[in-house]
Amino acid sequence: MSTVVESTPAREAARLLAAQDLPGLIVVDATGRPLTVLAGTQVLRMALPSYCQDDPALARVIDEAAADVILAGIGERTVADLLPKNRPELPAVSGDATLLEVASVMARSNVPLVAVVDSARVMTGAITLDGLLDRVLL
Amino acid sequence: MSTVVESTPAREAARLLAAQDLPGLIVVDATGRPLTVLAGTQVLRMALPSYCQDDPALARVIDEAAADVILAGIGERTVADLLPKNRPELPAVSGDATLLEVASVMARSNVPLVAVVDSARVMTGAITLDGLLDRVLL
Numbered sequence: 001m002s003t004v005v006e007s008t009p010a011r012e013a014a015r016l017l018a019a020q021d022l023p024g025l026i027v028v029d030a031t032g033r034p035l036t037v038l039a040g041t042q043v044l045r046m047a048l049p050s051y052c053q054d055d056p057a058l059a060r061v062i063d064e065a066a067a068d069v070i071l072a073g074i075g076e077r078t079v080a081d082l083l084p085k086n087r088p089e090l091p092a093v094s095g096d097a098t099l100l101e102v103a104s105v106m107a108r109s110n111v112p113l114v115a116v117v118d119s120a121r122v123m124t125g126a127i128t129l130d131g132l133l134d135r136v137l138l
Numbered sequence: 139m140s141t142v143v144e145s146t147p148a149r150e151a152a153r154l155l156a157a158q159d160l161p162g163l164i165v166v167d168a169t170g171r172p173l174t175v176l177a178g179t180q181v182l183r184m185a186l187p188s189y190c191q192d193d194p195a196l197a198r199v200i201d202e203a204a205a206d207v208i209l210a211g212i213g214e215r216t217v218a219d220l221l222p223k224n225r226p227e228l229p230a231v232s233g234d235a236t237l238l239e240v241a242s243v244m245a246r247s248n249v250p251l252v253a254v255v256d257s258a259r260v261m262t263g264a265i266t267l268d269g270l271l272d273r274v275l276l
Contacts, residue, residue, distance in 0.1 A: 104191055110179050
């Protein structure tokens, strides 16, 4: 499962996202309770210097390797530093959630990844949009 | 490549999204020029009845199979019927775009899928967030 904690270096979070097949990262606290779920594009946006996001044409002419620019932009920040100020509703369901409930939670959050939690709100798994659609429509 | 046209039945678009590994769908016109790129969660949101999105707790107690509710919600609509009224900036790059430019376009669009187009704006390929991160960070 692709989880990070708030103290995880943001570079490591970006590499973890790259290394695995999940469409995002789940940020958990020290007891394994999910705090927030980050879509991959959110991680990318947090990692990219803002001058690149404001102007793709500028990004085009920067004569540096993308990895160098992204990793320089991340610097020594942690996941906590990169989290949005206004934390959105946590997309999480219990293990006995119906597929329709999972679809509902995912559609609301706009993130293709939902955490599954037990009765103590500790994370026990995750459901991706791909996994959900496979179950619902195929 | 996972493309649909505006006249594609929305049911078929949802099934296509489920059947393939891409994180979204690219809507092209009759000449193969991309019109818009839909993230998978956008397709899910368009397919779910609004009462399910407004209230996951309600979705939980609906005693029907998720596929039935979703397919009933889609009805006979087409992709054109489901597109958002305000079409966002098209995430597209040329074949000679730098990785940093692709990252910039993807971060702006918030959709983990970017169309690649030739000089006539005809789609020639697509780049996913996974593919981009693999190239940039691994």
